[in-house]
Every structure is written in C-alpha cells, then in structure tokens.
Amino acid sequence: MRLVSTRHLQAGTIVARPVRSGPVGTAPLVIEGALLTESMCRRLLELGVAAVWVDDEIGEGIEPLEALTPETRDAAERDVMATLADAREALASGQQLPQQAVDRMRDVAGAIAREIAALPEAAYALSEMRIADHYTHEHSVRVTTLGLLLAARHWRSHGWTDHRGRQRHDSVAQRMTQLGFGLLVHDIGKLAIPREVLDKPGRLDAEEWELIKRHPDLGAAMLSHTTTSMLAISVVRFHHERWDGAGYPRRLRGRRISELARIAAVADVYDAVRSERPYKPARPPHVGYEVVREGSGSAFDPAIVRTFCEVVMPYPVGHELELDDGVTAVVAAVDPARPYAPLMRWRDAGGTIVEREVDLARGRAAEPA
Incomplete structure (x- = not known):
C-alpha cells in the first residue's frame, strides 16, 4: 500500500485503510476496500483530508510497520x-x-x-x-x-x-x-x-x-x-x-x-x-x-x-515524494543506517514500474503538492 496525496487521487483507486474525519467513534468517510469515484475524490479534498492509503500495483508489497493495532x-x-x-x-x-x-x-x-x-x-x-x-x-x-x-x-x-x-x-x-x-x-x-x-x-x-x-x-x-x-x-x-x-x-x-x-x-x-x-x-x-x-x-x-x-525515519515507508525530476515516487523500503537513501518506486514514462535507491541527503525530494 502507499499513502497518496488527496490532490493526486484518481477514480477507480482502492482504499487500503478507512478514512476518518472525526474523533474515534464517528463513522469513517470511506471504508477499507472502497473504490473511489470522482465525486468521492473531490469530497475528500473539500474536507481537508491530506492523504489516503491506497492499494495499487505501485504500492504492492509495501507494508508500513505500525506500533499499535x-x-x-x-x-x-x-x-x-x-x-x-x-x-x-x-x-x-x-x-x-x-x-x-x-x-x-x-x-x-x-x-x-x-x-x-x-x-x-x-x-x-x-x-x-x-x-x-x-x-x-x-x-x-x-x-x-x-x-x-x-x-x-x-x-x-x-x-x-x-x-x-x-x-x-x-x-x-x-x-x-x-x-x-x-x-x-x-x-x-x-x-x-x-x-x-x-x-x-x-x-x-x-x-x-x-x-x-x-x-x-x-x-x-x-x-x-x-x-x-x-x-x-x-x-x-x-x-x-x-x-x-x-x-x-x-x-x-x-x-x-x-x-x-x-x-x-x-x-x-x-x-x-x-x-x-x-x-x-x-x-x-x-x-x-x-x-x-x-x-x-x-x-x-x-x-x-x-x-x-x-x-523514526525522515522518509517513512509508504509515503509519496516528488523527486528532483518531477517524478512522484513512493518509499518502498528504508535502511535505518542510511535513512536518506530510501528504496523508491515509481512508474516511468513508458508505464514500467521502476525501483531504485535514491539519495535524498541534499533535499532532492519534496512532499507532493
């Protein structure tokens, strides 16, 4: 799974974790496994939801470690x-x-x-x-x-x-x-x-x-x-x-x-x-x-x-980053001994999924807008 900026969500995306808009006990805005529509994407953006965990080919096999159930x-x-x-x-x-x-x-x-x-x-x-x-x-x-x-x-x-x-x-x-x-x-x-x-x-x-x-x-x-x-x-x-x-x-x-x-x-x-x-x-x-x-x-x-x-890692597993060439990539893995060189995954211009270690030590990445 990967964490996608709400501005980049597309219709047809499968939600990997429930999206909650209020304190615990309130019903989620979107349930796990839901298929997003264009109107749902717009609504999440209007409500100020920053990002959504999604399941797709790029995020396959990425499992961020959680401390609590x-x-x-x-x-x-x-x-x-x-x-x-x-x-x-x-x-x-x-x-x-x-x-x-x-x-x-x-x-x-x-x-x-x-x-x-x-x-x-x-x-x-x-x-x-x-x-x-x-x-x-x-x-x-x-x-x-x-x-x-x-x-x-x-x-x-x-x-x-x-x-x-x-x-x-x-x-x-x-x-x-x-x-x-x-x-x-x-x-x-x-x-x-x-x-x-x-x-x-x-x-x-x-x-x-x-x-x-x-x-x-x-x-x-x-x-x-x-x-x-x-x-x-x-x-x-x-x-x-x-x-x-x-x-x-x-x-x-x-x-x-x-x-x-x-x-x-x-x-x-x-x-x-x-x-x-x-x-x-x-x-x-x-x-x-x-x-x-x-x-x-x-x-x-x-x-x-x-x-x-x-x-704590500066670039956590599952998070999206925009690389210096404008490509949006997801952190697939990170070695605590080399926190500024995570393994990144993205889709190239030809549609092929690329996975490569990227040096981010000099600020060559930003959170996607």
Whole structure:
C-alpha cells in the first residue's frame, strides 16, 4: 500500500485503510476496500483530508510497520477523551483528576507499553496521516506511542538511569507504564488556558506566552502525589524543559531534567511539527526529523536524539515524494543506517514500474503538492 496525496487521487483507486474525519467513534468517510469515484475524490479534498492509503500495483508489497493495532489505538483515544472530560469537570470544581480517570490512564498506558514491548527489533516509521488534527486526544496517543517506542529502544540498549546515576535494566515494564501515563496526560494543564490563546493564529504577546508557560505546572497540580507516580508527574511538569536550560517552567538543564521528561520532549516536539494546528500547517516527516536532529545538545538530550534517529525515519515507508525530476515516487523500503537513501518506486514514462535507491541527503525530494 502507499499513502497518496488527496490532490493526486484518481477514480477507480482502492482504499487500503478507512478514512476518518472525526474523533474515534464517528463513522469513517470511506471504508477499507472502497473504490473511489470522482465525486468521492473531490469530497475528500473539500474536507481537508491530506492523504489516503491506497492499494495499487505501485504500492504492492509495501507494508508500513505500525506500533499499535487499530483496536488498541482506538480504545486509547476513547479513554483519553473520557479522561479529558473528567479533567474539565475537576478543573471547574477546583479538584484534582478523579481516581477513576487515573486508573483508566494507567490501564491505557500499560496496554500501549505491552504492545510496544512485543514489537520486533525494527525501525518504526510513523505513517499515520489523517484529516487536519484538532483533536488533543489523538496528539496524546501519538506522543505516548512514540515516547514509549523511544524508551523501549533506549532502555534496551542503554538501561535507565536511577536517582543515583546508575544504569539499570530492571523494572522496565513498570517504568514504561509510568512514562506512558505521563505522556497521555502531558498537556492536561492546557485545559486551564483560554482556547483563544491556544489557537491564536498570530504571535503570542508577552502575557499570553506567560499563560502558556504555566500549563506544565497546572497539569502537575491536577495529579495527586498519593495516587500518581512522581516519575509520571515529572513528565507533565518538565516536558518543555530544554537540555541547554532555556526551557520552562524551571529552566532546568541537562541531567537535572527527569530522563522520562527528556524522552517526552522529543516525542512531543516531533508530533507537534507533524500535526495540523489552527495557527500552522502540518509539516512532512523529514521536517520533524530534522527539527529533532538539529536540536540535539540544545533542546534535546543527545543520547535520546540518537535513539530517535534509529526509530523514526525522515522518509517513512509508504509515503509519496516528488523527486528532483518531477517524478512522484513512493518509499518502498528504508535502511535505518542510511535513512536518506530510501528504496523508491515509481512508474516511468513508458508505464514500467521502476525501483531504485535514491539519495535524498541534499533535499532532492519534496512532499507532493
């Protein structure tokens, strides 16, 4: 299968994955296996759907690796939506997140962690591209998935660092669940920030920026120390700290930042770059990859960035790219050791399918318009 820009869809194309336009639980716009008509292609474009997974000859045999089953992902999104509703009620009454919501998120974090732990030792290329994403619950689940993928790979190779600075390899499953919980609710404090500030299309003024910088502390304050691990709370409070000390809310530097929060920072920024927002368009995978890679040693822990570059590819399998000669090709395979030289597949002028490794290290490709 391959991911085709909606602008390039043609009537007669078979849809490989359901196309969803709303939060989990809403009926898909197009079901898997549907044959697209001209009117359906126009409608998808009108609704702002960026791209659609399709089955055709060019995409034959291409199977992007997914970290979560659709069932686990959908269940996680439903539970995050329910928890956000609980959090709004708690906030309105000046209460902390209720125990039922805490238990629900702990169960979700454990389910995601177990599924990721069972993955084969293989590079994971994020492949999810949906309609413009205005859904906080989807961002939370994607950030949790990526953060746990990073942690699983990093701790498998290096172990985790305890409060005495020792490298350890025990209790990884428990630590994964604590990280997952923190990631699922990492932005819960934004519920206390006015929507017009969060979605402001222009530059924030000084007062608005100070409001935004409060959300990690506001989120941490919604979690009780008696029912929630301090490690999980550290993810909520410190995921906007930077390795160079220029972050917020405490301006912590280097290893003074919780290791879990350092992992969360990478996952959060990557997904933010890849997501559609009212004030900015979604950027392609290679842009998110470069933002993280270039932030090594300044915004991010260099060791975590190295792990990120083993897990996330700049040109994920199944994605379309426009090569420098104007040909639109799909990424058929990628070697994590050579991420800028994927195996590309396209149809030449004579109609023959060509498969060749292409050097993209110097920006010789772009997302198709």
